[in-house]
Amino acid sequence: MNLENIRNILNETLFIISGQPVSLGNILLIPIVLLVGFWLTKALVRFVTKKLTSKSKDPNLIHLTQRLMYVLAITIILITTLDLINIPIAAFAFLSGAIAIGFGFGAQNIINNFISGWILMWERPIRIGDFLEVENAKGIVEEINTRSTRFRRVDGVHMLIPNSKLLENTVINWTLVDKLMRTSVRVGVAYGSPAKKVAELLLQATNAQVEVLKDPAPSVIFDDFGDNSLMFEVNFWINSTVEGGLRVMRSNIRFEIDELFNQHGIVISYPQRDVHVDGSLILKREPRKAVLTKKH
Numbered sequence: 001m002n003l004e005n006i007r008n009i010l011n012e013t014l015f016i017i018s019g020q021p022v023s024l025g026n027i028l029l030i031p032i033v034l035l036v037g038f039w040l041t042k043a044l045v046r047f048v049t050k051k052l053t054s055k056s057k058d059p060n061l062i063h064l065t066q067r068l069m070y071v072l073a074i075t076i077i078l079i080t081t082l083d084l085i086n087i088p089i090a091a092f093a094f095l096s097g098a099i100a101i102g103f104g105f106g107a108q109n110i111i112n113n114f115i116s117g118w119i120l121m122w123e124r125p126i127r128i129g130d131f132l133e134v135e136n137a138k139g140i141v142e143e144i145n146t147r148s149t150r151f152r153r154v155d156g157v158h159m160l161i162p163n164s165k166l167l168e169n170t171v172i173n174w175t176l177v178d179k180l181m182r183t184s185v186r187v188g189v190a191y192g193s194p195a196k197k198v199a200e201l202l203l204q205a206t207n208a209q210v211e212v213l214k215d216p217a218p219s220v221i222f223d224d225f226g227d228n229s230l231m232f233e234v235n236f237w238i239n240s241t242v243e244g245g246l247r248v249m250r251s252n253i254r255f256e257i258d259e260l261f262n263q264h265g266i267v268i269s270y271p272q273r274d275v276h277v278d279g280s281l282i283l284k285r286e287p288r289k290a291v292l293t294k295k296h
Contacts, residue, residue, distance in 0.1 A: 033077070134166070137153055
């Protein structure tokens with residue numbers, strides 16, 4: 001078989017779409033164009049990502065750029081492929097419309113999550129690295145995809161949350177504007193303890209932590225006269241991206257408070273109860289019985 005015969009076979013019309021003949025050569029050209037197009041797209045996305053990463057750009061901006069480049073590249077590849085094989089786009093107008101209607105009825109949740117994913121990446125109410133509280137789960141956002149968001153809980157478990165759920169439900173974003181977080185430590189001291197000295201020691205224990213911010217400054221509140229103790233609460237702010245940072249800081253301050261209270265004779269209270277008995281009590285002591293042992 002010579003070259004002329006091969007050319008004739010490739011140019012032979014297989015079918016006609018909207019008056020345009022489609023040959024065997026056109027059909028064989030499709031996978032070649034798609035493979036080359038997707039390879040160039042991945043190479044370009046990798047190059048742009050490397051440039052943005054080297055300039056320390058926001059990971060959320062890099063993620064959004066990648067998604068936009070992929071969508072734009074796929075659109076260009078499809079249009080170019082149809083043009084190379086002489087198939088007009090208008091030929092698929094009716095078919096694509098029918099498919100879109102059927103797909104819309106059968107995949108409403110998927111479309112909803114897809115659109116929600118683009119809203120999350122564009123408006124950025126939730127970003128990669130944010131610490132979220134979704135219902136009863138707390139954790140860090142690791143990746144925002146077009147359908148779902150990957151979420152790592154504080155216990156290390158990964159969760160996939162549908163994007164629509166993050167837009168339609170109440171979500172607490174601890175790091176939306178900044179990483180400032182406020183927390184407090186409560187302690188009760190025995191009645192008779194010097195209240196002003198207790199407040200001074202609480203401030204000293206809090207300010208001893210390097211991570212505690214000086215502005216806003218820590219503050220001590222004499223909270224209440226409790227049943228068994230004088231209740232105090234010290235409030236302070238730190239920069240933290242996770243809840244674990246707050247727990248560690250509260251623990252460090254409690255260690256410091258315990259040490260300072262011991263040095264100054266401040267007693268941390270414990271529950272006490274007074275028992276009142278109506279009538280009289282008689283304490284009777286039974287004599288101990290002798291125990292006989294038998295010798296062998």
